[in-house]
């Protein structure tokens with residue numbers, strides 16, 4: 001296990017799902033963690049309490065990553081309360097599952113605001129505030145490789161996240177900061193299960209090499225890998241943490 005003692009991490013969208021597991025894992029490794037959320041204050045407070053009960057350190061900060069002023073406040077408040085930012089996990093994300101004829105302008109704008117604008121401007125804050133040894137992990141999706149109907153807007157937004165990750169690697173490199181993306185396959189969270197029948201969930205479970213759905217803990221392991229000291233030579237990459245989904 002890599003130690004994150006003395007590090008401070010912001011995990012966006014950490015009130016539930018994958019982000020919650022990442023926050024708990026980073027805290028267990030010794031980092032002080034900011035549990036960011038947009039609306040779910042109660043569950044974010046639960047995550048903080050759980051981390052504290054396990055002997056870790058965390059605070060919750062509300063910020064809607066679709067708004068640049070909220071992202072700026074998230075970083076300012078983190079620095080004011082915890083002193084610095086070493087790790088940024090741009091996990092907050094939103095999905096829509098609609099065929100092109102059903103997609104609205106509001107769907108499109110919301111998905112790009114949360115997934116793309118949120119990721120981009122959080123990276124801008126990291127450029128301003130993060131120092132040598134910093135780590136950024138963005139979130140894409142393995143749906144990108146599957147050309148599945150009804151995921152066009154989501155995949156377009158995550159495609160932009162992957163390209164942002166590649167583009168920014170050479171801007172962050174001179175500062176000694178790595179930036180990578182993780183592209184999970186199907187993971188058992190609200191985002192994945194909402195609107196799907198049990199049959200659909202079972203069908204998805206059979207699409208990877210292990211014949212089961214991914215769990216948030218599987219993805220937290222990939223984040224642990226990328227934020228550790230030994231990952232210092234990995235940058236600009238997208239890791240398809242998907243159990244061999246194709």
Ligand SMILES: NC(=O)c1ccc[n+]([C@@H]2O[C@H](COP(=O)([O-])OP(=O)(O)OC[C@H]3O[C@@H](n4cnc5c(N)ncnc54)[C@H](OP(=O)(O)O)[C@@H]3O)[C@@H](O)[C@H]2O)c1
Pocket residue numbers: 012013014015016017018019036037038039040041063064065066090091092093094095114139140141142183184185186187188189190191192
């Ligand atoms: N689950 C999967 O199968 C899967 C597969 C591939 C990629 N991913 C990606 O993995 C990431 C995490 O997904 P998940 O499945 O854990 O999602 P989830 O269960 O829906 O949780 C989403 C989290 O993001 C927060 N959030 C949503 N909008 C936000 C905003 N505007 N500002 C700040 N926080 C916001 C939510 O908090 P509030 O309740 O407070 O809004 C919640 O904590 C996403 O980027 C997703 O696209 C997931």
